[in-house]
Amino acid sequence: LAACLLAFYAASSFRRQQRRARPNSSSGNVDNAQMLIVWNTTLATVPYKRFNCRSCDDAANLLNTDAPRAIIAGAMKGGTRSLLTYLSQHPQSFSDQGKETHLLDNRQDGVLFPKEGGNSQRNETDAIDRCLVLTAYQNAFTKKIGKQRKSQDDEVSVLDTHEEHVFFDKSPSYIAFSHVVPQRVLCTFPHAKIILILRNPVDRAYSHFQHCHKKFHHEEGCHGRTFEECVESDLEGLTSAGVLDASTPGEEYEAWVRYHSQRRANRNMMVAKSLYAIQLQQWFAVFRDHFGDEFMKQFLILESEEMHAHKKDVYGRVLDFVGLPQHELVEDGFYHVGDYEPMAKKTRRKLEKFFRPHNRRLQQLLSPFGIEISWAKEDD
Secondary structure, three states: OOOHHHOOOOOOHHHHOOOOOOHHHHHHHHHHHHHHHHHHHHOOOOOOOEEEEEEEOOOOHHHHHHHOEEEEEEOOOOOHHHHHHHHOOOOOOOOOOOOOOOOOOOOHHHOOOOOOOOOOOOOOOOOEEEHHHHHHHHHHHHHHHHOOOOOOOOOOHHHHHOOOOOOOEEEEOHHHOOOOOOHHHHHOOOOOEEEEEEOHHHHHHHHHHHHHHHHHOOOOOOOOOHHHHHHHHHHHHHHOOOOOOOOOOOHHOOOOOHEEEEHHOOOOHHHHOOOOOHHHHHHHHHHHHHHHHHHHHHEEEEEHHHHOOOHHHHHHHHHHOOOOOOOOOOOOOOOOOOOOOOOOOOHHHHHHHHHHHHHHHHHHHHHOOOOOHHHHHHOO
């Protein structure tokens, strides 16, 4: 009976969070303590696939030398490359952090991790081989070291030269694969710190399109298609999977998994990757089960627009979060900024209307932790 009541209360709370009604301006400030209770109740009912994490006898050695100091997990086109470039200026950070590893996302399905539905190159379909993943990280970061530092002494291992330096895994796809990546993170790095940069979802989606159209015009569903066509295609995918109509956390999680399985042949996730509340709720549920009520200490959530406007201040916050001494940021440009025609006003209005309830839900999710996102607080 208690379990049924908990599920009913969580479902009711979930439906309230999804409503599109305008907030009652006469109600005053939201009681964050009460909201935290509601969200803890909701998080407790969010299902997720639990993998058997196989132990690794060499984990301590691998973690000591090749674990990333933090994982910059998204969002795509939110400014993750700029942040990594800033961190690369720190004297205790390698200046060449290299490309995205993608060691924890869907590119490793059936290679480092179980493949959905079995048919894995590995025998077990429900286990994560921690040693295998840690070794992959070691190989990835050793290559980065080799590019940056060439030992003049042939007898000195390259690995012996980087103990005082730190790495960061910047793979902005991680946030969107919220149905599997959080579990993979905690199996591999049980004390992982996660940095997330959230950009206005409309601007992020349009930047995503421009990036794909320029870099992957022959794939990812971008060739010969307009932004509006890509948006409609992704909305159809989200609708057919049941993501937009889910009424409980469980339904939403299953729909999100279904959506990902349907999109494997087409990487157009321009709308989906901007649905931050869905993704973060799943991340938080996994981390809450692992760390308890203090799970938010493992997250640093930044607003892309704030980072753009106040680079040095945000850089200082990031250094505090990852445990590095304060350092003066010298080159503070914003990197990989696209130059393209503005979005059609009609399209922008349509997307702003679509994302408004999702943004409000995001703010409801983050407010109890003292996190404010400017574009998520805007009224209708």
